[in-house]
Amino acid sequence: MTALNEIKKSLLVSIWFMFLTFPIMVIKVNTVEQTISWRWNRLAAVGIGSFCLSFVWRYMLKRKETGAKKTALGNGGELSAVQRLLQNPRFFKPALLATAVFALIYPFYFSMYQVNIMTTALIYVILGLGLNIVVGLAGLLDLGYVAFYAVGAYSYALLHIHFGLGFWACLPIGAGLAMMFGIVLGFPVLRLRGDYLAIVTLGFGEIIRLILENWNAFSYGPSGIANIPRPGLFGMHLTIHQSLIYIYFIMVAIVVFTIFVVRRLQDSRIGRAWIALREDEVACQATGIDKTKTKLSAFALGATWAGMGGVVFAAKTTFINPASFTIWESVMILCIVVLGGMGSILGVILGALILMLLPEYMRAFSEYRMLLFAAALVVMMVFRPNGIISAVRRNYEFKGTNEKETA
Amino acid sequence: MDPVLDIKQLTMDFGGLRALDHIDLDVKAGEIAALIGPNGAGKTTFFNCITGIYKPTQGDMFISPGGKNRIRINGLKPNQVTERGMARTFQNIRLFQNMTVLENVMMGRHCRMRAGIPGAVFRNKATREEEKRVVQESYEILEKIGLEQFVNEFAKNLPYGAQRRLEIARAMATEPFILLLDEPAAGMNNQETSELDQLVLKIREEEHISILLIEHDMKFVMSLSDRIFVMDYGKKIAQGTPQEIKSNPAVIRAYLGEDVDA
Amino acid sequence: MDYFMELFLGGLTRGSIYALIALGYTMVYGIIELINFAHGEIYMIGAFTALITISVLTMLGLNKIAILLIAAVAAIIYSSAYGYTAEKVAYKPLRSAPRLSPLISAIGVSLFLQNYVLLAQTSDFLPFPNLIPQFKFLKAYGGIVQSSEIVIYVTTAIVLVILTFLIKFTKLGKAMRATAQDRDMAMLVGVNVDRVISFTFVVGSATAALGGVLIASHIGQINFYIGFIAGIKAFVAAVLGGIGSMPGAVLGSLVLGWTESFFTGYISSDYEDVFAFLFLVLILIFRPSGILGRTDTDKV
Numbered sequence A: 001m002t003a004l005n006e007i008k009k010s011l012l013v014s015i016w017f018m019f020l021t022f023p024i025m026v027i028k029v030n031t032v033e034q035t036i037s038w039r040w041n042r043l044a045a046v047g048i049g050s051f052c053l054s055f056v057w058r059y060m061l062k063r064k065e066t067g068a069k070k071t072a073l074g075n076g077g078e079l080s081a082v083q084r085l086l087q088n089p090r091f092f093k094p095a096l097l098a099t100a101v102f103a104l105i106y107p108f109y110f111s112m113y114q115v116n117i118m119t120t121a122l123i124y125v126i127l128g129l130g131l132n133i134v135v136g137l138a139g140l141l142d143l144g145y146v147a148f149y150a151v152g153a154y155s156y157a158l159l160h161i162h163f164g165l166g167f168w169a170c171l172p173i174g175a176g177l178a179m180m181f182g183i184v185l186g187f188p189v190l191r192l193r194g195d196y197l198a199i200v201t202l203g204f205g206e207i208i209r210l211i212l213e214n215w216n217a218f219s220y221g222p223s224g225i226a227n228i229p230r231p232g233l234f235g236m237h238l239t240i241h242q243s244l245i246y247i248y249f250i251m252v253a254i255v256v257f258t259i260f261v262v263r264r265l266q267d268s269r270i271g272r273a274w275i276a277l278r279e280d281e282v283a284c285q286a287t288g289i290d291k292t293k294t295k296l297s298a299f300a301l302g303a304t305w306a307g308m309g310g311v312v313f314a315a316k317t318t319f320i321n322p323a324s325f326t327i328w329e330s331v332m333i334l335c336i337v338v339l340g341g342m343g344s345i346l347g348v349i350l351g352a353l354i355l356m357l358l359p360e361y362m363r364a365f366s367e368y369r370m371l372l373f374a375a376a377l378v379v380m381m382v383f384r385p386n387g388i389i390s391a392v393r394r395n396y397e398f399k400g401t402n403e404k405e406t407a
Numbered sequence B: 001m002d003p004v005l006d007i008k009q010l011t012m013d014f015g016g017l018r019a020l021d022h023i024d025l026d027v028k029a030g031e032i033a034a035l036i037g038p039n040g041a042g043k044t045t046f047f048n049c050i051t052g053i054y055k056p057t058q059g060d061m062f063i064s065p066g067g068k069n070r071i072r073i074n075g076l077k078p079n080q081v082t083e084r085g086m087a088r089t090f091q092n093i094r095l096f097q098n099m100t101v102l103e104n105v106m107m108g109r110h111c112r113m114r115a116g117i118p119g120a121v122f123r124n125k126a127t128r129e130e131e132k133r134v135v136q137e138s139y140e141i142l143e144k145i146g147l148e149q150f151v152n153e154f155a156k157n158l159p160y161g162a163q164r165r166l167e168i169a170r171a172m173a174t175e176p177f178i179l180l181l182d183e184p185a186a187g188m189n190n191q192e193t194s195e196l197d198q199l200v201l202k203i204r205e206e207e208h209i210s211i212l213l214i215e216h217d218m219k220f221v222m223s224l225s226d227r228i229f230v231m232d233y234g235k236k237i238a239q240g241t242p243q244e245i246k247s248n249p250a251v252i253r254a255y256l257g258e259d260v261d262a
Numbered sequence C: 001m002d003y004f005m006e007l008f009l010g011g012l013t014r015g016s017i018y019a020l021i022a023l024g025y026t027m028v029y030g031i032i033e034l035i036n037f038a039h040g041e042i043y044m045i046g047a048f049t050a051l052i053t054i055s056v057l058t059m060l061g062l063n064k065i066a067i068l069l070i071a072a073v074a075a076i077i078y079s080s081a082y083g084y085t086a087e088k089v090a091y092k093p094l095r096s097a098p099r100l101s102p103l104i105s106a107i108g109v110s111l112f113l114q115n116y117v118l119l120a121q122t123s124d125f126l127p128f129p130n131l132i133p134q135f136k137f138l139k140a141y142g143g144i145v146q147s148s149e150i151v152i153y154v155t156t157a158i159v160l161v162i163l164t165f166l167i168k169f170t171k172l173g174k175a176m177r178a179t180a181q182d183r184d185m186a187m188l189v190g191v192n193v194d195r196v197i198s199f200t201f202v203v204g205s206a207t208a209a210l211g212g213v214l215i216a217s218h219i220g221q222i223n224f225y226i227g228f229i230a231g232i233k234a235f236v237a238a239v240l241g242g243i244g245s246m247p248g249a250v251l252g253s254l255v256l257g258w259t260e261s262f263f264t265g266y267i268s269s270d271y272e273d274v275f276a277f278l279f280l281v282l283i284l285i286f287r288p289s290g291i292l293g294r295t296d297t298d299k300v
């Protein structure tokens, strides 16, 4: 009986989606030649696809509900298998070692193309970790994150053109400038409520992009800036191949540095304040935490990492233009954080690697990547808001003071 | 000696609604005072105003930590009020749900800590020692409140009564001289209520903290408070000792139909 | 003076279109406090559906006005269906989730619909035929205003009247207002909140679709990305007027339309979009409650 009911439900869903997608999926108009092609096979695909998916969807919804009930009863907080594995030092240490060895030998065993892709992925790792401070820890939805990335990239390009500064000088300067931008922009907007903040940061991001696009005298407009030098190594002459390997190692170092810093931040007075702010802003203030300062520190630190990423990006591609810094780039980085797991360092790293590498290695799928990421955003929000690997809170060590206990 | 909390002519309007109408209220050092009144009388609004969460339309608010150094707290932000020694709990529990019980209390210590971002990154000696001290102190507060068995549990997984106590623990961690409790016994059973009764007394005796509490449970209020303020429709209609309040006709009228334990 | 008039009418045209989109934002925000990021895409879907319908019907050789009307109806139906479905799939399961979750989900829907149209149709701009007949009486005014603009003004006005009626006098409208005031309370007194929310999405999507058809006819081309900028600007308008307030949305749209029109006409057209964003940032910073919105204290 229930099975029949389920099938009926799915059938209705499938009919509904066939209706919904009919004009846009099936009919394709050629407006030049005034011809129409009908692509009926797509209708069938949508029908079958949505029929099957609707079972999965309902099953997952049901599972989520029972899951919610279980946590409400008090046996929640269970760690997933991955987390348990990670907390086991017998697994964790060798895994860490293997990762380190792999990262070190990677550029010597793989092609230049793959080294390049991996470097890009690593840039997204630090962008993700930076945004994770803002979104994942402090709970501030920043849709203009890419603006700080642009600040970093353009600082390097422009400082190089006008003052001849090199990569190593520009890395801290770019990061610092991005941080200053973060503070200056953050100050007026951070008192806004969460969703307004998202829109205002989006607005700021777009303003910066549009200025870069229109202010030719400053930024060279839409055509961008070319011939940005790759990083130098004690004045040695490097071939392109060597340069790429060098940048790869620079990125590995920056990633390690980032993980180190973020880990320490997250377990500190400031880090706890960020999380508390995300949990409940009013309670946070009433508990004596300066909301503005705390938000600003998260926002500015996030921006710093974006600035750093921007400098490396400019050095790696040797060419930048405003088209690299659209709002969808911000959304992409947001995807990394959300998919990986807000607040979870390992999750964000995995998220960045999956999102950046998968489309490269599965060519067939790369055309659909934005579509799939978009769907993933929705699905994750609905079914797994904590991401692939959810953040774990640390347990602190302390001594009990038994004599004070009143029995 | 000044009263530790001294509120004069406090008025709060929401659009056309006057939620507080020229309220005078004071709490003396070491006192347990209660603010009672029917639902919607404006009690929570009163707390929100004096803790800086709402901006009152009119009135003056003063605190005197330890009965000296009277400070005007109008216009202070909530965190500044807390820093100056007035801490509170919320009627609708507002814990940091996805943080552990210990961390919730540690948050209360935040404003008494100093480590900044450099400290967090470099973990210098001062920072490490501060962290250790705070963990220890927070645990001791949990012991005092009787929540030590839950230390590493997520706040959201605690039973209801324990969540209310955790709110008190978090507020205590800010080292207040006065504690504002908004319906601390709401939703508690008899056993839990009498434990809370003991806890409130203990806080006053051992920590020398004055207390202003909002509560509906009349037995609880009458047995615990030194003085009671009664509000109705935003106005203060009576104040006095429990004995005086019990026999006050205005109070009985305000509560008519409600269960007065008199 | 003629130039001024032209800019004034151009601003009115923009403003009317923004209003048709902004209404959806404001209604949805009023009911569930969600910035429906995907609302612009719903408008884009409306424009595409209309274009496809028009192309098919033109080949069948129907009368122009009939084609336009049928296309508008198709756009309304489809946009509403998409809005309804998006709500059911991406927002409804998140009713009790933290506030940012539905917003992120909405960003997902927005990105999804853009890429869906991009993949299923094309990334190129497609010409959109103008089927609105040339009104003879306009000749006298020397082309200051086009007939499509007249149609835009009139349609917007009619939509506003219908919506006002719907919200003020029908049972569903009353339920909507009740839900906007206090969702839990509305539920207690027996309002079917789920239905009200669905209905809000349907109505908002339908007006957006109408905006899509009209502006596409007026401008003459569409692509998968038109929803984004239009959506943002309409959102600016809604915030400007005071989000949650329907007269506010209309007022905000007109103000934005005119400012944009005069700014680009008299000062510079390079920074047209910067201007809208700047407007947004400034309002949100200095008067987040907008022109007609009330400054509420969040209840604690």
Ligand SMILES: Nc1ncnc2c1ncn2[C@@H]1O[C@H](COP(=O)(O)OP(=O)(O)O)[C@@H](O)[C@H]1O
Pocket: B014, B017, B019, B037, B038, B039, B040, B041, B042, B043, B044, B045, B046, C297, C298, C299, C300
């Ligand atoms: N932020 C607010 N905006 C509008 N009205 C409010 C707000 N906060 C409280 N009120 C109103 O003020 C009155 C007093 O509420 P409250 O202080 O919560 O009462 P009590 O705590 O005594 O039950 C109520 O009518 C309530 O609706």
Ligand SMILES: [Mg+2]
Pocket: B043, B044, B045, B091
């Ligand atoms: Mg109350």
